[in-house]
Amino acid sequence: MPAGHLYVARRLTDTVMAELPALGLDLTVGEVAPPSRERMLADVAGAAAAVVTLTERIDAAFFDAAGPQLRVVANAAVGFDNIDLAEAKRRGVVITNTPGVLDEATADHTFAMLLAITRRVVEADRFARSGEPWIWGPTMLVGLDISAGATLGVIGLGRIGRAVARRAQAFGMRVIASHPRLEVGTRLDGVEIVDQAELLATSDVVTLHVPLRPDTRHLIDADALASMKPGSYLLNAARGGIVDETALIAALRSGHLAGAALDTFEGEPVINPALRELDTVVLQPHIGSAGGTTRDNMCRLAVRNVARVLAGEPAETPVPLP
Numbered sequence: 001m002p003a004g005h006l007y008v009a010r011r012l013t014d015t016v017m018a019e020l021p022a023l024g025l026d027l028t029v030g031e032v033a034p035p036s037r038e039r040m041l042a043d044v045a046g047a048a049a050a051v052v053t054l055t056e057r058i059d060a061a062f063f064d065a066a067g068p069q070l071r072v073v074a075n076a077a078v079g080f081d082n083i084d085l086a087e088a089k090r091r092g093v094v095i096t097n098t099p100g101v102l103d104e105a106t107a108d109h110t111f112a113m114l115l116a117i118t119r120r121v122v123e124a125d126r127f128a129r130s131g132e133p134w135i136w137g138p139t140m141l142v143g144l145d146i147s148a149g150a151t152l153g154v155i156g157l158g159r160i161g162r163a164v165a166r167r168a169q170a171f172g173m174r175v176i177a178s179h180p181r182l183e184v185g186t187r188l189d190g191v192e193i194v195d196q197a198e199l200l201a202t203s204d205v206v207t208l209h210v211p212l213r214p215d216t217r218h219l220i221d222a223d224a225l226a227s228m229k230p231g232s233y234l235l236n237a238a239r240g241g242i243v244d245e246t247a248l249i250a251a252l253r254s255g256h257l258a259g260a261a262l263d264t265f266e267g268e269p270v271i272n273p274a275l276r277e278l279d280t281v282v283l284q285p286h287i288g289s290a291g292g293t294t295r296d297n298m299c300r301l302a303v304r305n306v307a308r309v310l311a312g313e314p315a316e317t318p319v320p321l322p
């Protein structure tokens with residue numbers, strides 16, 4: 001007999017979809033695309049567990065629609081800014097995320113963005129495709145030599161930040177980082193811990209690896225951008241809301257920043273048209289963790305968390321509730 005009802009808001013990877021029936025639960029599974037709000041609230045009714053993604057807003061209305069038997073919501077993402085944790089706590093619902101399994105894939109993609117923006121790879125591709133006559137030239141499409149000791153500033157030296165730092169060190173970059181729980185002046189794995197002001201003022205490339213929370217919203221605002229080294233670059237593979245996009249566009253337009261590579265956006269999935277017009281940005285549709293094995297591992301971890309909680313065991317990767 002099925003032990004309950006599992007609501008899966010969006011189709012997971014094929015591998016993990018094939019594993020779902022073994023849970024022995026009644027299943028309601030959405031489409032590849034996110035469900036409409038109405039559809040989701042209707043489909044989650046009566047569920048004991050839900051697997052959701054970062055595109056679903058999990059709030060009081062979601063918990064109301066599900067009903068009091070809901071025990072666990074597993075987010076198939078490491079970030080959980082889409083979930084009202086206080087509301088989950090009030091109702092005794094366990095929330096889980098997917099830390100650890102996507103660090104390397106996300107760091108790979110961040111580094112791809114770093115190379116793409118500093119060496120103008122996407123701009124050069126657009127130029128090569130344009131049909132404009134060209135010939136090799138000493139000043140054509142010149143970018144930043146990252147391997148000549150350029151400095152990478154990592155804001156947030158957690159698992160993903162450290163994985164990006166390792167890649168940068170292998171490329172010969174000097175790596176500095178700021179992190180609220182690490183003491184300024186110390187070193188961690190060859191990374192010098194500095195305060196954020198120093199990081200912004202001295203980095204050739206700044207990369208963001210902090211979660212989106214009230215205290216990190218617009219962490220990179222007009223003042224922070226103004227304090228960045230002239231001609232430097234910004235990478236954001238974390239969450240769009242960490243950067244004041246209007247201020248970023250102004251900093252790019254003025255030439256104060258040489259470029260930005262963004263995998264996440266303030267109005268996601270809408271991308272500000274002003275960003276699309278700039279040659280000095282690389283735009284990616286939030287694909288940081290989009291490695292095949294990584295996506296299987298994220299979905300599988302979410303499903304494991306559901307199975308454990310429904311079996312009365314502690315979740316493998318619970319999100320601490322406030």
Ligand code: GLV
Nearest residue numbers: 076077078079289
């Ligand atoms: C992706 O952005 C995630 O949070 O896993």
